[in-house]
Amino acid sequence: MAAAVLVVVAPSGAGKSSLLQAGLIHRLVKGALTGSQHWPGLLLTPTAWPVTALGSQIAALTNADPAEVAAEITKSPDQ
Known part of the structure; x- marks a missing residue:
């Protein structure tokens, strides 16, 4: 089974961080999507x-080398 990624992308100032911090992350943690x-x-x-x-953050989650x-x-x- 291939891994999937959910990404929120929009222009600067569109409210991406606000959306995520206002409850989307919390809902996902609680299982809002299967x-x-x-x-x-x-x-x-x-x-x-x-x-x-992005590489640094993914590496931190996976114990991989950030440069790789x-x-x-x-x-x-x-x-």
């Missing part, structure tokens, strides 16, 4: 280096 109570959670601000920031994760994201963004 199995979501078992999903690891990740809330990040991408900064000027979004791939590096960032390189894999860059190499295969559709995977």
